[in-house]
Amino acid sequence: MAASAAVRSAVGLTQRFVRVSPDCSICPLYRLNACTGATDGFTAPNRRLRTSIGVCQTEDSSSPEEHERVVNVVFIDRSGQRTRVQARVGENALQLAHRHGVDLEGACEASLACSTCHVYVSSEHYEKLPEPEEREDDMLDMAPMLQENSRLGCQIILTPELDGMELTLPKVTRNFYVDGHVPKPH
Amino acid sequence: MMNRIISSKLVDSMCVISSRRLSFAQSAVNTVQKQKELIKSRELEKDELRPLYMDFQATTPMDPRVLDAMLPYQVNYYGNPHSRTHAYGWESETAMEKARKQVADLIGADPREIVFTSGATESNNMSIKGVARFYKAKKNHIITTQTEHKCVLDSCRILEAEGFEVTYLPVKNNGLIDLKQLQERISPHTSLVSIMTVNNEIGVKQPIEEIGHLCRSKNVFFHTDAAQAVGKIPINVNDWKVDLMSISGHKIYGPKGVGALYVRRRPRVRIEPLQNGGGQERGLRSGTVPTPLVVGFGAACEIAQQELEYDHKRVTVLANRLVQKIMSEIPDVVMNGDPEQRYPGCINLSFAYVEGESLLMALKDVALSSGSACTSASLEPSYVLRAIGADEDLAHSSIRFGIGRFTTEEEVDYTVEKCIQQVKRLREMSPLWEMVQEGIDLKSIKWTQH
Numbered sequence: 334m335a336a337s338a339a340v341r342s343a344v345g346l347t348q349r350f351v352r353v354s355p356d357c358s359i360c361p362l363y364r365l366n367a368c369t370g371a372t373d374g375f376t377a378p379n380r381r382l383r384t385s386i387g388v389c390q391t392e393d394s395s396s397p398e399e400h401e402r403v404v405n406v407v408f409i410d411r412s413g414q415r416t417r418v419q420a421r422v423g424e425n426a427l428q429l430a431h432r433h434g435v436d437l438e439g440a441c442e443a444s445l446a447c448s449t450c451h452v453y454v455s456s457e458h459y460e461k462l463p464e465p466e467e468r469e470d471d472m473l474d475m476a477p478m479l480q481e482n483s484r485l486g487c488q489i490i491l492t493p494e495l496d497g498m499e500l501t502l503p504k505v506t507r508n509f510y511v512d513g514h515v516p517k518p519h
Numbered sequence: 520m521m522n523r524i525i526s527s528k529l530v531d532s533m534c535v536i537s538s539r540r541l542s543f544a545q546s547a548v549n550t551v552q553k554q555k556e557l558i559k560s561r562e563l564e565k566d567e568l569r570p571l572y573m574d575f576q577a578t579t580p581m582d583p584r585v586l587d588a589m590l591p592y593q594v595n596y597y598g599n600p601h602s603r604t605h606a607y608g609w610e611s612e613t614a615m616e617k618a619r620k621q622v623a624d625l626i627g628a629d630p631r632e633i634v635f636t637s638g639a640t641e642s643n644n645m646s647i648k649g650v651a652r653f654y655k656a657k658k659n660h661i662i663t664t665q666t667e668h669k670c671v672l673d674s675c676r677i678l679e680a681e682g683f684e685v686t687y688l689p690v691k692n693n694g695l696i697d698l699k700q701l702q703e704r705i706s707p708h709t710s711l712v713s714i715m716t717v718n719n720e721i722g723v724k725q726p727i728e729e730i731g732h733l734c735r736s737k738n739v740f741f742h743t744d745a746a747q748a749v750g751k752i753p754i755n756v757n758d759w760k761v762d763l764m765s766i767s768g769h770k771i772y773g774p775k776g777v778g779a780l781y782v783r784r785r786p787r788v789r790i791e792p793l794q795n796g797g798g799q800e801r802g803l804r805s806g807t808v809p810t811p812l813v814v815g816f817g818a819a820c821e822i823a824q825q826e827l828e829y830d831h832k833r834v835t836v837l838a839n840r841l842v843q844k845i846m847s848e849i850p851d852v853v854m855n856g857d858p859e860q861r862y863p864g865c866i867n868l869s870f871a872y873v874e875g876e877s878l879l880m881a882l883k884d885v886a887l888s889s890g891s892a893c894t895s896a897s898l899e900p901s902y903v904l905r906a907i908g909a910d911e912d913l914a915h916s917s918i919r920f921g922i923g924r925f926t927t928e929e930e931v932d933y934t935v936e937k938c939i940q941q942v943k944r945l946r947e948m949s950p951l952w953e954m955v956q957e958g959i960d961l962k963s964i965k966w967t968q969h
């Protein structure tokens with residue numbers, strides 16, 4: 334995250350430089366043979382990594398309005414213990430769980446490559462969530478003990494209309510920790 | 520030899536007993552000898568000619584090209600397809616995925632929608648129990664027909680015991696279901712409709728496309744047992760709007776012990792798995808996929824796709840030949856099932872006034888099957904024939920002729936000839952036939968018990 338931000342700021346710097354002295358040789362993109370050949374001004378190539386992390390905000394980009402838009406969510410863990418948490422709008426449920434110490438496993442860190450953040454959504458709120466995309470459905474297929482109201486936690490983006498949602502953790506995940514071991518978030 | 524010594528010794532020792540008792544002992548010994556001869560005659564002798572095979576609905580011989588495809592994977596490329604770390608696993612996995620594509624192409628599906636199982640029975644169990652149990656929170660009603668295969672009916676019975684509600688739709692006299700009745704029975708609580716494509720006993724073909732569209736419009740999942748239809752009639756799961764389909768390997772000239780279940784991905788069908796484990800086959804059917812068997816299955820599907828049209832034409836010609844010859848030579852023969860909406864290779868004929876078992880015994884050198892459940896322990900006639908409204912006496916006298924890819928014209932001619940000959944002979948012996956010739960209406964007779 335920080336690295337991409339640094340690159341972006343560096344390219345921005347180069348952009349300002351180039352407008353003053355339009356010489357390709359100093360441009361890092363030219364040096365790396367990644368220049369797209371845009372001659373008019375200088376347009377940075379749009380190479381944004383497509384992950385769901387990109388959707389959420391970073392720690393530093395917090396504007397005052399968003400702190401006020403808080404979503405109340407209840408996590409019910411494997412032993413039945415209820416944890417009321419407050420979420421920021423735009424956050425995903427996996428991040429939320431990790432912030433508050435709820436042991437929702439997230440082996441692939443929200444990159445839609447596993448099924449360990451599988452949760453059951455309370456039925457009233459399940460309909461309010463958008464339809465899962467095909468890749469999420471594929472990963473959900475692999476999760477044990479699926480139910481009709483199952484979703485992947487990392488794909489639940491919190492919005493104000495989901496206030497009061499209850500997320501129940503299933504008894505097992507794909508990892509066979511029958512001894513009760515719970516892996517720590519990365 | 521030994522028997523004779525024993526029997527003579529037995530007879531000698533019985534000398535003192537009265538003559539009546541002596542003859543009884545003698546007859547007892549003779550019966551034992553006769554039974555031993557009968558037992559010998561059930562299995563074929565070493566050089567004896569094998570019967571003609573006319574039972575292609577029960578199983579089919581494996582196509583030699585399928586065997587060719589399977590053999591390297593039995594002895595050379597024997598790796599576990601789920602081994603990710605070495606070439607044995609990789610080559611097995613490639614073969615397995617190739618077979619998956621071959622199966623999918625035959626039914627117009629995506630390869631990711633195919634789950635390999637141990638056969639159509641497992642596929643039927645998985646789909647019916649799996650869908651019912653997954654959606655049981657809101658939906659607890661299942662609809663099926665009375666002419667389904669036993670595995671479907673038994674799965675439904677078990678679900679009934681678990682608390683589900685099951686409707687067994689009746690069929691018309693021609694074996695087809697009434698679409699209006701189906702429409703009336705579908706309710707908001709229905710999770711699954713299961714209707715087989717081609718019946719294995721009478722060969723009727725249900726209107727699957729119409730049923731599929733009906734189910735999709737009412738948001739109900741549609742499962743079809745296509746074990747007898749795959750590779751024999753053209754199938755497209757997207758045109759027919761089918762959500763789940765069971766396929767069997769050994770009905771399409773492939774190996775026994777393997778089958779597949781088609782599970783639609785869009786809209787997604789969820790199933791509670793019957794077999795849990797390491798999550799193979801999308802988590803729906805854990806267990807090592809048997810590479811040689813699926814390779815054979817895939818090859819059989821590819822061959823079936825290439826030869827479907829030719830085989831269908833040939834089987835139709837042979838079937839028409841069989842039916843016309845029999846019906847023209849002997850009167851009072853009834854074909855069970857709709858004459859138009861059927862797969863031609865499965866012909867179920869009832870010969871009135873002749874007992875089915877005795878006709879099968881008489882046609883000893885042709886391997887046939889009877890419509891009545893002689894294979895089951897009870898003497899009850901087949902439930903399929905009862906569902907289409909066949910009289911009990913006709914149900915007892917039915918024979919199923921199965922024609923397939925390897926049936927020749929001479930085999931059909933020989934079977935027809937033998938059949939006509941034996942039916943005429945048995946009818947001559949039959950008192951019922953005599954009475955009918957004299958003009959007596961059998962239904963008006965009051966039979967008494969002795």
